[in-house]
Amino acid sequence: MSTEEAEQQRTLVVVAHPDPGSLTRSVARAVAGSLEGAGAAVEVADLAGERFDPAFTIEDVRHYHGAAPAPADVVAEQQRIDRADRVVLVFPVYWWSMPALLKGWIDRVYVNGWAFDHSVDAGITPRLTGTSVHLVAIAGGDADGYRRHGYTEALRVQIESGIFGFCxxxxxxxxxxxxxxxxxxxxxxxxVESLAGVVSGPAVAAV
Structure with missing residues (x-):
């Protein structure tokens, strides 16, 4: 990516790990540093450090159904995403999926009326067509095991297609x-350095 291209990209790096010294945090810092080194504007959402509450409450349910305004912390996260052209999620794999903290962030933030519109007449209308998403997953297992058991494909279908492609x-x-x-x-x-460079490039697979 050229400096001119990077400067046109505003990126939100979202990291979900409670340990500041973890490999997950190191990878997030490397990705952010690679983007900043190319001249991009980068914001980091440290969900654990910021104590984001992932619990989907009755207020969230009411907002989802259009009966109440969005909670203030949800609005703040949506505004961060609205400012970004690209979102990079950096997370450890827990039980072949993302941590509850990150899943709760998605549950509360990527909701009806913002990430997509739903109506009986029109069905589902995606609203995040101007955003690209990259996933960086830190796995305890080896590549061969993930390939043999289909874990990487499961992550791809669940997260890429089921969440972000849907939006x-x-x-x-x-x-x-x-x-x-x-x-x-x-x-x-x-x-990590090589991976950071890959993520710094444009998303290439449209879902």
Whole structure:
């Protein structure tokens, strides 16, 4: 990506891990640094550090059904996404999916009336067609196990297609770092640098 192209891209990096010293946080910092180094404007949403509440409450239910305004913390997250051309999610894989913190963020933020519109007459109308999304997943298992059991494909279908494709976003491929629990973060330095460069580029797979 050229400096001119990067400057036209505003990116929100969303990271979900409670440990500031984790590999997940290191990868998020590397991605943000790579983008900033190319001249892009980058904002980081540290969901654990900011103590975002992922619980879907009765207020969220009422808002979803159009019976109440969105909670203030949800509005703040939606505004961050609205400011971005690209969203990068960096998260550890928990039970072949994302952590509850990140899933709750999606549950509360990507709702009817903002991420999509739903009506009996018109059905579903995606509203995030101007946003691209990249996924960076930190996995404890090895690449061969994920391939043999179809875990990477399961992540792709669940998150890329089932969430962001549903909302109309352009989605890049799942970027994976494997065997994270068996190797030190320093060992991953070159892989993380390469991955950060890939994520810095445009999303290429439209869902």
């Amino acid at each position: 109309g976003a352009t989605v890049g491929p799942v970027n994976m770092i494997f065997e994270s629990e068996a190797t030190t973060a320093a060992t991953f330095a070159a892989e």
